[in-house]
Amino acid sequence: MLKKVAIVGASLAGLAAARALRQQSYEGEIIAIGAERHEPYDRPPLSKDFLTGACTAADLALGDDDEDLGVRWRLGTTATRLDPRAGSVHLAGGEEIRVDGVIVATGARARRLPHTGHLANVRTLRTLDDAVALREALLGGGRLVVIGAGFIGAEVAAGARSLGLDVTVVEALPTPLAGPLGAEMGAVCAHLHGDHGVRLLTGTPVAGLAGTDRIEAVELADGTRLPADVVLVGIGAQPNVEWLAGSGLAISGGVVTDTHGATGLPTVVATGDCAASFSPFAGRAVRAEHWTHALEQPAAAVASLLGAPPPRPPAVPYFWSDQYGVRIQFAGHREEGDTVRIVDGDPEQRAFLALYERDGEPVAVLGMNQPKLFTRWRRQLRAPSPIPTAALEPR
Amino acid sequence: MMRPVCPLADIPRGEAYRWAIDTPVAIFHTDDGEVYAVDDTCTHQDASLADGWLEGCEVECPLHASRFDLRTGQVDAPPAKKPIRTHRVEVIDGVVHVAVAEVEAGRS
Ligand SMILES: Cc1cc2nc3c(=O)[nH]c(=O)nc-3n(C[C@H](O)[C@H](O)[C@H](O)COP(=O)(O)OP(=O)(O)OC[C@H]3O[C@@H](n4cnc5c(N)ncnc54)[C@H](O)[C@@H]3O)c2cc1C
Ligand code: FES
Numbered sequence: 364m365l366k367k368v369a370i371v372g373a374s375l376a377g378l379a380a381a382r383a384l385r386q387q388s389y390e391g392e393i394i395a396i397g398a399e400r401h402e403p404y405d406r407p408p409l410s411k412d413f414l415t416g417a418c419t420a421a422d423l424a425l426g427d428d429d430e431d432l433g434v435r436w437r438l439g440t441t442a443t444r445l446d447p448r449a450g451s452v453h454l455a456g457g458e459e460i461r462v463d464g465v466i467v468a469t470g471a472r473a474r475r476l477p478h479t480g481h482l483a484n485v486r487t488l489r490t491l492d493d494a495v496a497l498r499e500a501l502l503g504g505g506r507l508v509v510i511g512a513g514f515i516g517a518e519v520a521a522g523a524r525s526l527g528l529d530v531t532v533v534e535a536l537p538t539p540l541a542g543p544l545g546a547e548m549g550a551v552c553a554h555l556h557g558d559h560g561v562r563l564l565t566g567t568p569v570a571g572l573a574g575t576d577r578i579e580a581v582e583l584a585d586g587t588r589l590p591a592d593v594v595l596v597g598i599g600a601q602p603n604v605e606w607l608a609g610s611g612l613a614i615s616g617g618v619v620t621d622t623h624g625a626t627g628l629p630t631v632v633a634t635g636d637c638a639a640s641f642s643p644f645a646g647r648a649v650r651a652e653h654w655t656h657a658l659e660q661p662a663a664a665v666a667s668l669l670g671a672p673p674p675r676p677p678a679v680p681y682f683w684s685d686q687y688g689v690r691i692q693f694a695g696h697r698e699e700g701d702t703v704r705i706v707d708g709d710p711e712q713r714a715f716l717a718l719y720e721r722d723g724e725p726v727a728v729l730g731m732n733q734p735k736l737f738t739r740w741r742r743q744l745r746a747p748s749p750i751p752t753a754a755l756e757p758r
Numbered sequence: 759m760m761r762p763v764c765p766l767a768d769i770p771r772g773e774a775y776r777w778a779i780d781t782p783v784a785i786f787h788t789d790d791g792e793v794y795a796v797d798d799t800c801t802h803q804d805a806s807l808a809d810g811w812l813e814g815c816e817v818e819c820p821l822h823a824s825r826f827d828l829r830t831g832q833v834d835a836p837p838a839k840k841p842i843r844t845h846r847v848e849v850i851d852g853v854v855h856v857a858v859a860e861v862e863a864g865r866s
Contacts, residue, residue, distance in 0.1 A: 408803070427839050655822070658837070683821060690821075734809040734820040742811065 365464045365669065366391040369452050370434075371442045372468035372603070373397025375405070375654065376635025378425050379661035380466045381432050387665055387674075393434045394460060396452065398469075400439035401491055402426055407654055409494040410518040411685050414501070415525055420491060442469075445610040447628050464668050467607070467618055467626075467633035468661070471600035471652065476510070476572065483577045485594045488515055497595065501526055505592030508532075508581045510569055512539035512553065514684040516597030520561050521687040523593075530561040531589055533581065535568040543693065547703055548717055548729055551710045552691060558713070559687045600652060602637045615639060617650040623673045624664025634664035644680060644696035644726075653682040679744045689713055690734060694741040695727025703729075707736055716740065760848060760855040766793065767852065774817075776808035777856070783845060784808035785854055786828055788815060794828035795845040795856045802838040 368384065370377045373395045381393055397403075404423040412418040437454075444453040445465060452460045473487035486497045497519070501507065507523045509516045512534035520530050532539075540549035556563040567587065572594065573580040581589045602617040612626050613619040617639030624632040624640060634640075635657035642649040651660075655678070663673040681694045701719045708715030708731075716736050719727035725744060730737030769775045769787040777783040782798035784807045792815065798806050805821035815828045824838035831841040846857040 412804075425837075658822075692820075734805065738809065738811050738818075738820045 364391075365389065367462045368393050368464040368466065368668070369460060369462040370395040370466045370468060371445075371452060372470055372635070372637065373399070373436065373438060374403050374468065374470055374635075374657075375425060376468035376470065376637075376657040376661050377466070378403040379658050380468055380634060380665055381434050382430075383662040383665040384669075385432055386662070387669055387671060389665070389669060393432065394437060394462070395434050396437045396440050396442050396454065396460075398439070398441040399490060399492075402436070402438065404491055406489070409491065410488055410515050411522065413494055414498055414519065414522040416498070420495075423491065441606075443606055445607055445612075445631070447610055447612075447631055450630065463630060465631045466661070466664060466668065467612075467631065467637060468635045469603035469606070470636040470657075471602050473596070474599045474601050476569070476596050476598070479572050479596075481576065482572060482574050482594075484592065485572060485578050485596065487596050488519060489600065497593075500593045501528060503592065504528060506531070506590055507593045507595065508589050508591040509595045509597055510581065511535075511597035511599070512556075512563060512565070513597055513599065514540070514682075514686075516595065517552075517556070517686045518684060519595050519597065520556060521559065521685075523595075524559050524561055524687070528593075532556055532561060532563045533567065533569060533583065533589070534563065534565045537566045539563070539565065543697070544729060545697055545701070545703055545719070552686075552731070554710075555687050555689055555713065600636070602639075602650060604637055615648070617648075619648060620664075621667075622663070622677050623667045624660060625667040630668075632664040632668045634661045642680070642696065643677060645698075651680060653680065655681045679741060681741065690730075690732055692730045692734065692737045692741075693727065694737070695719065695725075695744045697727045701726060708733055760846075760850075760857050762850075763854045763856050765852055766849050766854050769793075769854070772812055774808040774810070774812060775854075776806060779858070781858075782806070782808075783856060783858065784817075785847065785856065786812055786817060788812065788828075790814075793847045793849060793854060795847045796826065796828060796831060797843045797845075800824060800838060801833075801840040801842055807842070 403425040441455040473489040479485050484500050506529045509520045509532040512532045520532050524530050538546045538549040539553045567583045567585050570582045570584045578594050618633035620633050620638050620640045622641050624634040639648040639650045666673050684691045697719050701721045703719045706718045714732040716733045717729040728740040772789050775785045784798040785795045800819045809820045811818040818825045825835035826842045831844040845859050848855045
């Protein structure tokens with residue numbers, strides 16, 4: 364029986380794991396190690412209401428004052444190495460913690476542009492500290508250039524626009540969001556920028572950033588020079604898994620796990636944004652980077668660690684995004700080659716529901732300002748049956 | 759004070775109506791024929807519960823799936839932490855009447 368469990372990463376998935384441990388009647392010690400000095404907080408508002416000032420840092424708290432999980436929090440502490448054979452987690456500063464179970468929930472960090480660290484007002488957005496700095500920079504006004512028209516880039520563009528900045532978004536791909544939504548629907552979402560007076564330049568990669576100690580301009584590969592007072596680099600995230608080197612865990616675009624967070628090592632599970640988990644919807648390992656996944660998967664990972672059956676089958680993947688007062692919601696899994704058609708509303712009105720199909724079967728649904736209808740469709744999407752079991756390849 | 763809202767016939771069973779007053783109210787007509795009224799805006803973040811999923815006496819928020827008990831306003835499933843304010847409902851001559859609660863919801 365497990366007596367001492369370490370949760371590494373004290374954010375959404377880490378907190379959900381602590382709650383799940385107690386819910387699943389684990390009575391031993393829990394120690395939660397988090398690199399950030401903040402108590403667990405919610406990230407989605409960082410690019411939305413927090414950026415515009417519509418909510419404060421206090422509103423972001425994920426924990427509940429009334430709740431006593433009996434967790435020893437080690438915040439502001441980074442784990443540097445995992446040695447599963449010795450059952451130890453090594454911390455920056457040299458301390459070694461002995462445990463008999465480990466939940467890896469170290470999430471992801473924003474990808475950066477190389478050689479730009481010296482330029483003031485070139486920002487990324489992943490943490491509360493990032494958001495505070497970005498908001499401060501935006502309150503200075505002027506011209507914002509967003510590099511990358513993904514969800515976070517689009518949300519920051521929208522927020523900055525509402526704060527009165529002059530905003531340009533640059534995207535290397537011909538169509539933004541083509542990965543998650545497909546080119547057709549990506550293009551529909553991209554119209555939102557133009558609706559609100561934000562310039563969108565697509566198909567042209569960034570060649571470099573100009574400036575000596577402050578950013579002055581973003582230079583594109585076609586020679587375009589975009590003067591800038593602030594730059595937000597929104598080019599995706601990468602998993603925080605370097606500290607697991609030498610642990611024996613399989614790492615491939617994240618910690619490789621089965622659907623329920625189990626790794627090749629019986630005493631270690633991984634969950635949330637750091638895990639590349641087998642998805643019955645995709646039929647392969649996917650590193651989901653969605654809030655709902657990081658909230659729900661830890662219960663399954665905890666069951667795996669405790670040797671219990673998963674509490675419930677994996678839910679249909681889901682995420683949302685809020686841009687320019689428009690709510691975008693997506694559920695399911697889209698593959699290249701799926702067809703998409705509008706089943707309700709009108710993209711021109713920025714209110715519609717689109718259905719993705721494969722071999723005539725619905726596989727995903729996208730809603731823009733259609734929460735009610737979207738919810739109905741989302742509930743109808745089911746995992747392909749029978750759910751294939753993951754093939755784990757421990758190394 | 760009871761205020762008339764709409765004919766009950768306008769809200770089929772299993773459906774909800776969003777009453778767009780100052781602080782909007784969601785009125786639910788359950789499959790069993792009961793009628794409940796709660797604040798429309800989720801206590802977690804910004805979503806309309808009238809757009810949510812009604813099951814029995816419970817509504818699931820359409821954004822992050824918090825669940826509220828329509829009878830008491832209690833949170834049945836997170837991420838919401840605060841209960842939703844409930845309002846008294848009466849159906850008088852086929853018309854839904856709601857008395858909007860004055861006080862903030864407590865932790866009953
Ligand atoms: C700005 C922003 C907006 C978003 N908006 C949406 C949205 O609208 N919809 C949606 O579905 N999703 C959204 N997401 C994604 C969602 O927030 C993530 O999926 C979720 O935060 C993942 O949770 P996690 O706990 O797995 O990882 P994270 O939240 O990344 O947390 C990991 C934690 O582990 C810590 N850590 C890392 N390495 C170590 C180490 N070695 N030792 C100790 N601690 C460590 C990190 O400091 C961090 O605190 C957004 C994300 C961001 C950043
Ligand atoms: S807004 Fe309702 S659960 Fe988040």
